[in-house]
Amino acid sequence: MIQDTIAKAEKEARLTPDEIFELMSIKDKGELEELYAAARRVRDREFGKKIFTYGFVYFSTYCKNNCTFCYYRTSNTGIDRYRKSKEEIVQLSASLQDAGINLSDLTMGEDPQMYKDGYKNLLDIISAVHDEVGINIMASPGALPQEMFAKVRDAGADWYACYQETYNRGLFESLRLNQSYDDRRNQKIWAMEAGLLAEDGMMIGLGESVRDRAETIAEMSSLGCAQVRAMTFVPQVGTPMQDFTPYDSTEELKAIAIMRLLNQDKLIPCSLDVEGIAGLRTRINAGANLVTSIVPPSQHLAGVAQHELDIENGNRSVEHVFEMLEDMGHHHASSAEYRSFLNAHRPKRVA
Helix, strand or coil, X not given: CHHHHHHXXXXXXXXXXXXXXXXXXXXXXXXXXXXXXXXXXXXHXXXXXXXEEEEEEEEECCCCCCCCCCCCCCCCCCCCCCECCHHHHHHHHHHHHHCCCCEEEEEECCCHHHHHHHHHHHHHHHHHHHHHCCCEEEEECCCCCCCHHHHHHHHCCCEEECCCECCCHHHHHHHCCCCCHHHHHHHHHHHHHCCCEEEEEEEECCCCCHHHHHHHHHHHHHHCCCXXXXXXXXXXXXXXXXXXXXXXXXXXXXXXXXXXXXCCCCECEEECCCCHHHHHHHHHHCCCCEEEEECCCCCCCCCCCCCCCCCCCCCCCHHHHHHHHHHCCCEECCHHHHHHHHHHHCCCCCC
């Protein structure tokens, strides 16, 4: 029975891929609410009512890759792109810290300008934010050579994020053209070996089966990353997948809840990049304990899944997010609480 599988996961933080598939196949509204309620109980037991918050600094939208799902794929010509200066990135990160945000997520496409001279520009940006601001840092620069992870850590990053999207190898290769499945999977392992916390992520609605989703959740949960996420695919104009029919959020919410049951003391995001502020409540109620992609308005920053959604109207601003969390009976975590989490989960450096 579904209830037995949920109870097992809540108690043991362990499920087989078949059991994950069983939960990902739920359609009954009552059973869905039982799943979400179990995820909330686990989250609240581990974290209380505190919710962590990440600011999003997408500082370069140039990319050498041609991923079939991404608006910023290199062959999508004629779109607006930008690179933020180091000074702008420092200022944006400082404004996030001043507002009480726990982390600055420094995100970019695989921009050759940032990669040249041994990744000098990327490392300089991380070092400047670390030295001049002091906010915790997630580096999201795409796939890196193995020897770079220690340098990224030494520059001041706490986290390295690299989403696999799917652990169906054939589907991966059709999405991330001319990229290595194994190399991307190893990114998380190499990061943790270098003493960085790592984040993995899946995307829902790319043409995968329910079985694929279950196996991706199982694989992500086995890697040992301190943060795992699910995001619903939003079709992008100018890409080969622009005519895909978008999913509603139900499959993502199921994935969030199941990941919470399997990763009970880890961070699971509610991203504002899919449904904007309208999706915050449902994702927190499915077991998320982190709000990501908070973007200050009037800074000419883009999102990834939806490059304009709720940014310039201020709905993804710090103030709006904090108000919504308080309305739901939660509170945003302090920097000290966040650093306590990092210290408890930071991998021991072996590289």
